Amino acid sequence: MNRIPVQQTLDERLEAAATLLGEAGRIAVLSGAGMSAESGIPTFRDALTGLWARFDATELATPQAFERDPALVWGWYEWRRMKVLQSQPNPGHIALAQLAARGVAVTVVTQNVDDLHERAGSRAVHHLHGSLHVPRCFDCGARAAFGPQIPAEPEGGRRLDPPRCTRCGGPIRPGVVWFGEMLPEDAWQAATEAILNCDVMIIIGTSGLVYPAAGLPDLAAGRGKPVIQINPAPTDHDAYARVSLRGKAGELLPALLARLG
Numbered sequence: 363m364n365r366i367p368v369q370q371t372l373d374e375r376l377e378a379a380a381t382l383l384g385e386a387g388r389i390a391v392l393s394g395a396g397m398s399a400e401s402g403i404p405t406f407r408d409a410l411t412g413l414w415a416r417f418d419a420t421e422l423a424t425p426q427a428f429e430r431d432p433a434l435v436w437g438w439y440e441w442r443r444m445k446v447l448q449s450q451p452n453p454g455h456i457a458l459a460q461l462a463a464r465g466v467a468v469t470v471v472t473q474n475v476d477d478l479h480e481r482a483g484s485r486a487v488h489h490l491h492g493s494l495h496v497p498r499c500f501d502c503g504a505r506a507a508f509g510p511q512i513p514a515e516p517e518g519g520r521r522l523d524p525p526r527c528t529r530c531g532g533p534i535r536p537g538v539v540w541f542g543e544m545l546p547e548d549a550w551q552a553a554t555e556a557i558l559n560c561d562v563m564i565i566i567g568t569s570g571l572v573y574p575a576a577g578l579p580d581l582a583a584g585r586g587k588p589v590i591q592i593n594p595a596p597t598d599h600d601a602y603a604r605v606s607l608r609g610k611a612g613e614l615l616p617a618l619l620a621r622l623g
């Protein structure tokens with residue numbers, strides 16, 4: 363695979379990435395928490411600030427944690443949902459939506475549970491790990507409405523009893539995929555299809571630690587699809603990247619779009 367030599371400057375890498383995008387008719391995007399970092403949403407690794415500092419996110423994001431202490435888990439997700447409601451899509455989300463507006467088929471596959479891609483105008487968005495905005499009953503699975511809006515931004519969040527299901531009285535849970543839970547079949551199907559049919563894949567703001575999502579870049583590279591990575595830090599995905607752009611999504615995506623003329 364003809365990788366861009368390491369000594370390339372960022373400018374030359376941006377040029378190489380823009381050339382790949384300029385020739386592409388179908389682009390598959392895999393986004394992670396870094397995509398929303400410049401919107402003020404803490405990334406998963408640093409999602410635990412304030413009250414939550416003493417917990418491990420992978421401990422809270424499980425069905426067992428919810429069964430053990432529903433108020434703690436529901437409070438954490440409501441705190442995160444409030445942060446999303448108070449946030450705006452950043453220039454990175456907007457650049458991806460503008461890329462699609464140029465007539466290129468852009469399919470966004472996201473690990474994020476916020477709706478910032480949609481609010482930026484992206485049309486084809488698939489949530490591999492669910493969404494904060496679709497709560498459902500933990501027992502019977504019925505879609506649910508949110509309880510009374512919690513006071514904006516309780517410092518670092520607090521324990522909150524989840525609302526009860528109007529159908530069976532069970533506790534309402536966040537509509538996200540927890541560790542140990544299966545990913546939604548339709549989102550996974552759509553993701554693999556988009557990646558198998560794409561001309562180029564862009565991986566943005568993900569540390570590549572959580573499976574099976576973390577296996578998707580290999581799916582692309584394994585079929586010779588060029589992969590562009592945007593991340594300020596090195597990740598496990600570096601090995602698959604034809605071009606690795608070290609920097610922030612909110613800065614590099616608009617820069618790439620600008621080079622497409």
Ligand code: BV8
Nearest residue numbers: 394395396405406407473541542567568569572573610611
């Ligand atoms: C599954 C929703 C089949 C919830 C999430 C042992 C026991 C049990 C399971 C496992 C195990 N070993 C492996 C597993 C599988 C497990 C897993 O992978 N665990 C990991 C911890 C090893 N996976 C699962 O359980 C999945 N299900 O396998 O089902 C099954 C069924 C039954 C039994 C067994 C298996 C389900 C995984 C989904 C979990 N839910 N989210 C919630 O949000 O609360 S995962 C959550 O964490 C996110 O969705 C995301 O996927 C992940 C965080 O990763 P990132 O998005 O990459 O974010 P991170 O903070 O890590 O990195 C941010 C990056 O951004 C960094 O690289 C940073 O440099 C960069 N960045 C920062 N600023 C910017 C930037 N980039 C660009 N611009 C910037 N400005």
Ligand code: ZN
Nearest residue numbers: 499502527530
């Ligand atoms: Zn119910």
